[in-house]
Amino acid sequence: MQMPPLDPDILRRRGEIVAALKAIVPGEGVIDDLDGMRPYECDALSAYRQMPLVVVLPETVGQVSAILRYCQDHKVKVVPRGAGTSLSGGSMPVGDAILLGMAKFNRVLEIDYANRCARVQPGVTNLGVTKAVEHEGFYYAPDPSSQIACSIGGNVAENSGGVHCLKYGLTTNNLLGIEMVLMTGEVVRLGGKHLDPGGYDLMGLMTGSEGLLGVVTEVTVRLLRKPSTAPASLGKPSSTARAADCVAAVIASGIIPGGMEMMDKDAVQCAENFVGAGYPLDAEGLLIVELDGPPVEVDYLVERVAEIARGRGATTVRVSRDEQERVLFWAGRKAAFPAVGQITPDYMCLDGSVPRGRLVEVLGEMRQMSKQHRLRVVNVFHAGDGNLHPLILFDANDADELRRAEEFGADILRLCVRVGGVLTGEHGVGIEKRDLMGVQFTEIDLDQQMRVKCAFDPDHLLNPGKVFPKLRRCAELGRVTVHDNKIPFPDIPRF
């Protein structure tokens, strides 16, 4: 992984930068010793490691503002970090950049049930929001698998999803407001407790911008009332093709399940060994469908889904009898990634999205590629929205296997784009998919995105080396070439 070359001048000025940060954040908020910085050397994409210049953990918005203003004035790069659970290297440190950790912003500031929203600091965990309101029957809908650890601020940066997106949307569909600090140190508020912005939707732009545009210091999320029941059905399809067919048929019949997940044979076996969810071990694959709503609706829909599944060759259909069993059904799915760790020293988790109609074809080609690259692949995915999570199994101690795994991963993502999908459905581009951006976008597409970046961060100081395969200077991007009337009017109807 090629990162931008380190700036020797910044490295030389490290002492001065540390002193300036200590003046802004007193006490133990600045970590500059190697042992102290070690925990920050990577995020959840742990194949790549790098020590930051220095770690700073501010506690107030004023401190964040002063840090960014200092960095802007002195042209020091900044990598923002929430809980460090990014699977794409979104918060991987950069050697000549400050690592700005937001973990101390961990308070729930306000819960407003009448307006169905909560105002929280960005370091609050995703699950922490639901925990704060569930006694009143409410919850926060997006539920990435890392929800026990990942922070809301990180969710905003990555536009995190989860297993219930098809029905309840991603982070971007569940935000009402944010407060953020710009590189200039200016603090701005977008949205609030009301819906939609009055001008350009800057909150929508910020969501999923991977920490490249600003640092979020407060988030107002939409709360939902918990559905009265939510049983999950487990279907055991006779083949993956039949399973994919089943998914399409459920949606075509007008049912939008709360969640619809598929696991292939290997994933089922690993998950079953790991948590004992009661999954059938002889299954070619498993389809988990969650239906939520009032009991009568769920009973009605469960029956219709079961009928569709049986009509398409599912050999077993099971419905969870109670909340405990529902949680158990999901436990296997949610633990699928760590469970796969039982059968491999390392795995690489990918995250492409494809049109549902191309699922079978994509899975088939992936099996072919698996032979070519001589590496196993296990599939766990959000079938309802076509978001794939292939896990490539390899041994990181074997340099050749690591190289083959990277090539295999890139091939899978190219395949996703070729069938009309995208490089990443919910994990973000980060450093992981950065160099593949050209597969999905033209240079013009990327230049336009970079110009938007320039509107926020003209010196490319925020989260450098992420998302864009090659950076162009803002001054160069901003130049307009006008040919002074030398272009004749094209042959277009004119009145």
Added chain:
Amino acid sequence: MAGTIRPRSPEELRQAVEWALNAGETLDVHGTGSKLDLGKPMRCDQVLDLSGLSGIVDYAPEELVVTLRAGTAMREVEALLAQRNQMLAFEPPDLGPLLGRAPGEGTLVGTIMGNFAGPRRLSAGAARDHLLGFSGVNGRGEAFKSGGRVMKNVTGYDLSKLLAGSWGTLAVLDEVSVKVLPAPDQTRTLLLHGLGDAAAVTAMCAAMGSPHEVSGAAHVGDATALRVEGVAPSVEARVKGLRDLFSSVEMKELGTLESRAFWREVRDAVPLAAAADDIVWRISCAPTDGATIVARIKATRPAAKAFYDWSGGLIWLALPASDDADHALVRAGLAGHATLIRAPATVRAAVPVFQPRPPALAALTARIKESFDPMRLFNPGRMGPS
């Protein structure tokens, strides 16, 4: 009198913009022009008419996505989806009649450009939440794209969010992919009677916080309306749940057809359409602030008329004609935003149509405009000075 350019293909569209860039001609970008009386009045050198870029490119009901050209009429999209029992879940309003025009004139892309949404905004989101991707031309005459046709996509910045609600000031779109959803089998509406504005807002918030999945909560005149949609047994159970919740209030029920008519009127602000000289505002606020804001305005302007959608979070407000549309009064202390929807061009030219933003945000907004359209070719001044 401005000339009109009517491209017939994405490449012609790109050439037209490239020409305008080099000739230094500004462009009034529009589909059918149904919303020309909305926003700041503009004076442009040319009209860029997108009606030549029309038609459905691809519709995949089981993928829940439709791809279409920018000039495609809303009517055509809605008719197509209805054939497969699907819909645009954000319930796009038709503001034609409110603006003194015929109904059914607009395009889907025009609605996206205003980021409009109807009563189901509460549960299904606005236009912004349904735009999956687009292709178009920026102010440098370059064809570019963002997003895609899949439900989950975080590859690169989500420029779709930025384009939705940009009133054509950032780029000219030629194609969009939009998420669609199954239409509900049944719709029922519970009308609660006799609640004042404040009590109505409290009741709507209670209903929205109940597990009965209310998909519309409006207060019009004497009626507080709660909508429930879905499969028959579910609708039945949830309506009963709501009846129990409000057992002390006098109520009436509307069936599927009556409900559709009722919510269409709420969606299109029909209650305020008739008094054509009135100034009309659309105010987005926290639901529990709705009644307070209206009471404050009525204290100064007793002739004001209002109704509420979005559980109190959307106020449709009509005020007697004035030179300044009472914009200072409407926006005093407002936590949210107020948009001037209907007023004579002279009034819209004189007062901010869209909610003014604090200086740091206004400057950022101007830089974003510049990043797409550095020479300010597209709809100059449509959203105000920037």
